[in-house]
Amino acid sequence: MRFEEAYEGCKSGCLTQAEAALLLGVCDRTFRRYRCKYAAGGLEALLDKRLTQASHRCAPVDEVMQLTEQYQRRYSDWNAKHFHTWYRKDGGTRSYTWVKSCLQESGLIKRVKKRGAHRKRRERSLLSGMMIHQDGSTHEWVVNQKWDLIVTMDDATNEH
Incomplete structure (x- = not known):
C-alpha cells in the first residue's frame, strides 16, 4: 500500500523519484527497479519470492525422521560428534553441522554454551x-x- 502511494505521487508529479525513494527508505535505483516490476506485474511482482519457496538444498522430511529415529533407537547416550562418525560409516552423506542441528531441533541433544574467549582481559595489578x-x-x-x-x-x- 505504501509503495502504491509513493508510485502514484511520483506519477502525478507531486513527488520526485528521490522523494518517493526516501519515503520508502530505499535508494533511487531500487525505487526505479520497483517501478519497472510494478508496471510489469503489479503488486504480486514486488513480493519477495525467496521467503515463500523452499530451498533446493532442504533435506526431505523422511531423511530427517530416519536420522532422529536411528539416534533414539541406538545412539541416544552419544554426543553429536560420535554419532556423526557412525552416521557417515552407515552411508550418511550430510555434514556434521546438519546432523547436529537436526538433533538439537528435535530436542534429542542439548545446545551447549559457547566456550569463553581464548585470551581474557585481566585486571590490572593494584x-x-x-x-x-x-x-x-x-x-x-x-x-x-x-x-x-x-x-x-x-x-x-x-x-x-
Whole structure:
C-alpha cells in the first residue's frame, strides 16, 4: 500500500523519484527497479519470492525422521560428534553441522554454551611494582649503529 502511494505521487508529479525513494527508505535505483516490476506485474511482482519457496538444498522430511529415529533407537547416550562418525560409516552423506542441528531441533541433544574467549582481559595489578613488563627492541638510532631500547612499564600505574 505504501509503495502504491509513493508510485502514484511520483506519477502525478507531486513527488520526485528521490522523494518517493526516501519515503520508502530505499535508494533511487531500487525505487526505479520497483517501478519497472510494478508496471510489469503489479503488486504480486514486488513480493519477495525467496521467503515463500523452499530451498533446493532442504533435506526431505523422511531423511530427517530416519536420522532422529536411528539416534533414539541406538545412539541416544552419544554426543553429536560420535554419532556423526557412525552416521557417515552407515552411508550418511550430510555434514556434521546438519546432523547436529537436526538433533538439537528435535530436542534429542542439548545446545551447549559457547566456550569463553581464548585470551581474557585481566585486571590490572593494584599495587605499584607488583607486576612489571619489560620489552627490548633493537633500532638503528644512529647511522650504521644498532642500539637496544629497553622499556620497563609498571602495570598498576603505566609508569615507564
